[in-house]
Amino acid sequence: MTPRSTARRWARVAVPAAVTGVLLTVVVAPASAAPDDAQPTTAADAARAVADTAHQIEALGEQVNDAELALTDLQTAAADADATADQADAQVAALQPQVDAIVLTGFVDGVPSGLETVLTSGSADEMLQRWSTINQLTDHTDAVLAELAAAQQAAAAARSAADQAEATAAASLDALQTQQDELQTQLAAYRSTYAQLAAPQRAAVSTAVGGPELSAAAMADAAYAAPAAAPSEAAAAAIQTALAQVGKPYVVGAAGPDGFDCSGLTQFAYAAAGISLPHSSRAQSGLGTAVARADLQPGDLVVFYSPVSHVGMYIGNGQMVHASVSGRPVAVTSVDQRGYAGARRVA
Incomplete structure (x- = not known):
């Protein structure tokens, strides 16, 4: 009797660099479908x-x-x-x-x-x-x-x-x-x-999806650049890593080092702090402990929409760093934007 071979026959599917993953139960609307029949007039x-x-x-x-x-x-x-x-x-x-x-x-x-x-x-x-x-x-x-x-x-x-x-x-x-x-x-x-x-319309799209981006002067301010106020060394390391990615492109399915989607950025940042996160905003939204909006601390994960489909990292002063949308690089923006759904503390 020949024992069954334990070698799996899985070969990683060759896919575009922008996309990695597999569909199990996701229903996708055709690309040509619109939310309704009304066409934009302005x-x-x-x-x-x-x-x-x-x-x-x-x-x-x-x-x-x-x-x-x-x-x-x-x-x-x-x-x-x-x-x-x-x-x-x-x-x-x-x-x-x-x-x-x-x-x-x-x-x-x-x-x-x-x-x-x-x-x-x-x-x-x-x-x-x-x-x-x-x-x-x-x-x-x-x-x-x-x-x-x-x-x-x-x-x-x-x-x-x-x-x-x-x-x-x-x-x-x-x-x-x-x-x-x-x-x-x-x-x-x-x-x-x-x-x-x-x-102007491109800027409107970027702001609508990812929030207003901070100015260069604000980014240079020590309040945004120094994670000393983080509650733990791990959170401080994650913030430093995330901020170092500002300006890199948003790429669907990417987790660094040259491009990121939202959960890929937080995963990459916390990996530098020795904490493993899954590459999924929904999965990350169930980790750690829940945090009220008023109790946010630097390093907390902030999640958006229901069901959760976006995640960023709070860095203090009402700001977060995140990868938000194709065409807009990783940026620091206000945490107060549409779809805010909660926060989780993982470090």
Whole structure:
């Protein structure tokens, strides 16, 4: 019997650098679909429509991140099921020599009869000894065969579970292609529309989605550059790392070092502080402890919308650093913007 190979057949899907992940249960509206049939009639309306699309794309990108985390869990489950199947196969293989030996000695459907034992015994003592030996051999045979049957059943069940886990993960991996294609289509359409806006409308889109960006003078102010007020060394290190990324581009699905989406930035920053965060704003929104708006401290994660689809890092003085939207780099903005949904303290 050949043990099931534990080597997974997963190959990381080759995808554009801007997108990583897999769709499990995300329903995506076609890129051509609009929130309603009304078309923008003014520049301000156009800016708002593009801003809404930008938020939808960010939310979709975060759903992709969620799906990638789920795929990782599925692949781990499939690998664990494979290992269980291997162990069950090994147990069957280990029992096989004992079964072969039993067959060779004739104790499967061939146990000597009581009459044969009496007729061939030289004495009463010898007969009793033979009876004892026969009983021991019979008990051993029954035990080995029962153990073999249980091991075979366990191996079959483990193999079935491994096959099911692999099939589930493979299905989600296939769905990745559709998800990524749709996201790329929407990104291309958004960038084309954004490029047609006049500079004031582009600024309006950026502000609507990511909040008003601080001036260079404000960024240079020590109040924003020194994380000394952070409640812990880890939070201070994360803030320093996050602020060092200001100006780098927003890239859907990216977690540094050259580009970031929102959860990729917070993940990257806290990794520098020795704290591992999942690459998902929704997952990050469930970590640590909840913090009231009035109790925010530097280093807290601030999350937005319901369901959560955006995350930034509070740095004090009512400000946060975050990666907000395609076309706008990582920036420091006010934490008070639309969709504020809460905060979590992870350090």
